[in-house]
Amino acid sequence: MSSNDPFARLPEATAFTVVSTTVADGAPWSIEQYSGLSGVPGGKDLSPHLSWSGAPEGTKSYAVTVYDPDAPTGSGFWHWAVADIPATVTELPTGAGDDTGSGLPEGALQLPNDARAARFIGAAPPAGHGPHRYFTVVHALDVESIGVPADATPAALGFTMAGHILGRAVLTATAETLA
Known part of the structure; x- marks a missing residue:
């Protein structure tokens, strides 16, 4: 598992709170949040x-991303990206x-993840690779629409959002596939 903080080189942002009924911060994903x-x-x-x-104050929209910086790719793995909430x-x-995107609000845009599917894809760390961290982040933005095309990558969303982030709420889950 990498000790790198994926937010270390991003602009500072006001912290706010995100919680979940399906996973607690620092806890493992539920089996339903693994990839079938x-x-x-x-x-x-x-x-x-x-x-x-x-x-x-001043938040005009949100984006949600789920990222695994510990994936053995050299660039991590984006599991989900939603803009214009x-x-x-x-x-x-x-x-x-x-x-x-049946549970997303009207106008929200679900982008293709690193598997190139415009949906959430669950955890799938390689067997025996050790625990992976999954950063689920709600980004508070100062624009109503971030203006990315529907086929944009999550990395392109992050680059476009960089100058518009007012706040960031982070929930970190873990997953491990045993050998």
Whole structure:
């Protein structure tokens, strides 16, 4: 597991709170949040429930990202990216990140993850690779729309958001596939 902080080189942002009924900060993902595509029994690729509060004044929209910096790729692995969540929305239900984005609010844009699927893809660390960290982040933005195209990568979203982030709420989960 890498000790690198994926936020160390990003601009400072006001902290606010994100909680979940499906995972606690620092705890392992539930089996439903593992990837069924990786052959993990019970893995269902269900995006976690998220609820946030205390975003900074001036927030006009949110983006949500899920990132594994410990993936053996040299660049980590983006599991989910959603942009243009209206400022009036402060909760996403479990499974909001399905193939159709059925649990996302109108106007929200679900971008392709590193598997090139515009949906949430669950944890799938290589067997025996050790524990991985999954940073689920709600970004409070100073614009109503971040203006990325529907086929943008999560990294491109992050680059575009960099100058618009007012606040950041982080929930870190873990996952490990035993050998």
